[in-house]
Amino acid sequence: MVKPKSQGEIIVFLQKVIAEETKLPYSDVDENLGLHQFGLDSISSVYLLEKVENYYGITISPLYFWDYPTIRLLATQIFKENFQQQ
Amino acid sequence: MNLWVPLDQDNVRDPFPMYARLRQESPIYKAQTGEWIISCYENVKYILKDQRFRSGNKLEWINRGITYFKSRDRDLSAIATAINSFLLLINPPEHTQIRKFVSSVWDDKVVDQLILENIDILLATRRRGSTLDIVDDLAKPLPNMTICKIMGITNDDYEKLSTLSNNLVKVLNLYNSFKDLVNIDSASKNLISLFNKLLKSKQQTPGNDLISKLIVANEQESEPLSDEALISVFIFLFIAGQETTIGLISTGLMHLSKNPDQLGRLIAQPELMPNAIDELLRYDGPVHLLGRIATEDVELIGKQIKKGDTVTLCLASANRDGNYFEQPDTLDLTRTPNRHIAFGSGIHFCLGDWLAKRQGALAIGKFLEMFPDYRINTTNPIWNNNLSVRTLKSLPCHI
Numbered sequence: 230m231v232k233p234k235s236q237g238e239i240i241v242f243l244q245k246v247i248a249e250e251t252k253l254p255y256s257d258v259d260e261n262l263g264l265h266q267f268g269l270d271s272i273s274s275v276y277l278l279e280k281v282e283n284y285y286g287i288t289i290s291p292l293y294f295w296d297y298p299t300i301r302l303l304a305t306q307i308f309k310e311n312f313q314q315q
Numbered sequence: 316m317n318l319w320v321p322l323d324q325d326n327v328r329d330p331f332p333m334y335a336r337l338r339q340e341s342p343i344y345k346a347q348t349g350e351w352i353i354s355c356y357e358n359v360k361y362i363l364k365d366q367r368f369r370s371g372n373k374l375e376w377i378n379r380g381i382t383y384f385k386s387r388d389r390d391l392s393a394i395a396t397a398i399n400s401f402l403l404l405i406n407p408p409e410h411t412q413i414r415k416f417v418s419s420v421w422d423d424k425v426v427d428q429l430i431l432e433n434i435d436i437l438l439a440t441r442r443r444g445s446t447l448d449i450v451d452d453l454a455k456p457l458p459n460m461t462i463c464k465i466m467g468i469t470n471d472d473y474e475k476l477s478t479l480s481n482n483l484v485k486v487l488n489l490y491n492s493f494k495d496l497v498n499i500d501s502a503s504k505n506l507i508s509l510f511n512k513l514l515k516s517k518q519q520t521p522g523n524d525l526i527s528k529l530i531v532a533n534e535q536e537s538e539p540l541s542d543e544a545l546i547s548v549f550i551f552l553f554i555a556g557q558e559t560t561i562g563l564i565s566t567g568l569m570h571l572s573k574n575p576d577q578l579g580r581l582i583a584q585p586e587l588m589p590n591a592i593d594e595l596l597r598y599d600g601p602v603h604l605l606g607r608i609a610t611e612d613v614e615l616i617g618k619q620i621k622k623g624d625t626v627t628l629c630l631a632s633a634n635r636d637g638n639y640f641e642q643p644d645t646l647d648l649t650r651t652p653n654r655h656i657a658f659g660s661g662i663h664f665c666l667g668d669w670l671a672k673r674q675g676a677l678a679i680g681k682f683l684e685m686f687p688d689y690r691i692n693t694t695n696p697i698w699n700n701n702l703s704v705r706t707l708k709s710l711p712c713h714i
């Protein structure tokens with residue numbers, strides 16, 4: 230399990246996983262674009278979040294795909310909720 | 316800010332403020348997920364009765380998910396096999412056929428004696444002055460014991476059946492994680508195998524139980540159901556009354572203890588019980604949310620619901636709608652009329668309503684008779700993380 234030091238690390242990991250999943254070039258996976266714009270939906274997001282959960286050893290609400298609909302927003306929330314020093 | 320936050324822990328503990336805000340600010344609310352959240356009584360009931368909205372959004376999602384995950388080398392197909400003939404998720408003409416077929420043999424409404432015996436087994440050794448857990452010691456085992464007896468299942472593995480049904484029912488949750496799906500798939504496989512064995516043995520030697528009656532009736536149908544569909548019907552009948560009855564009994568006893576004047580009245584006048592059960596179902600019934608899909612474009616109070624859109628009906632919110640119920644947030648066991656929609660409405664109206672009410676009434680009635688001074692030990696009980704069917708995880712109390 231990996232413990233990220235910043236939300237930036239999570240952003241990079243999400244970009245990598247989404248690029249793999251969608252077969253888009255990594256450089257096209259913009260952290261500020263809507264997750265839907267990469268062709269992700271309610272089913273592929275389940276698979277994506279599972280990968281993130283396993284990599285960091287955390288649990289993520291299935292609703293976060295919609296509640297935090299860009300890579301940056303999602304990464305920020307995941308970092309804040311699980312790794313930020315109080 | 317999103318008005319729809321159904322997985323938030325505070326909202327699972329107490330979703331009613333969220334429902335109240337939805338009703339007030341946006342009774343037909345387009346959620347961040349794309350689905351429509353319907354929270355007022357009038358609209359919920361309208362959609363339940365309108366044939367332009369069909370059931371099965373979750374079944375379709377599961378089927379699409381199975382295809383997708385197959386391409387990722389994960390086989391979750393047992394889920395679809397298990398739930399394919401769930402009455403809750405299917406539509407006419409299939410729904411009409413299966414519902415008629417089940418109703419034709421499930422006429423045995425003389426269950427009081429059986430339920431009372433089960434309650435006695437669970438409570439007879441309990442003594443005043445001690446503690447028990449209303450969920451683990453009464454609400455959870457009771458419906459399991461009852462349905463096993465009705466269906467002709469030897470209940471030597473109650474814990475296992477209970478866990479399997481608790482896992483499978485998560486399929487009715489609005490949103491699942493991958494881990495949920497893996498657990499649901501595993502529960503599906505186990506339940507399919509268990510009911511397959513029962514089917515085979517009862518085909519050989521039918522008894523006087525519901526499964527045997529269904530098998531015999533099915534053989535006489537002009538177009539009998541396949542074994543696979545029959546097993547799915549069995550699984551549905553088995554689990555449909557589990558979590559829901561757990562909810563009715565335990566959530567009911569919790570709310571009664573929070574309303575001592577109402578509790579006192581019910582203890583003094585046990586004949587109020589049928590009315591009390593309806594009010595507990597209205598006030599906080601176990602089924603909070605149901606899904607539907609629009610089969611064509613529909614305009615509803617100025618909102619354009621498009622063909623294919625998912626709508627989520629908040630039954631529990633509708634039952635607290637101040638435009639329909641006077642003092643909706645007050646538990647009033649004498650409320651009449653009480654046209655709550657805790658069992659739904661229209662063609663999918665709960666097939667087991669009489670069993671649920673009877674089991675709830677007898678369990679709560681007997682519990683109050685034996686332990687009228689019970690006190691819940693916590694002000695903040697733990698809920699299962701599921702708003703669609705909302706149940707307590709445990710409810711320790713002093714009796």
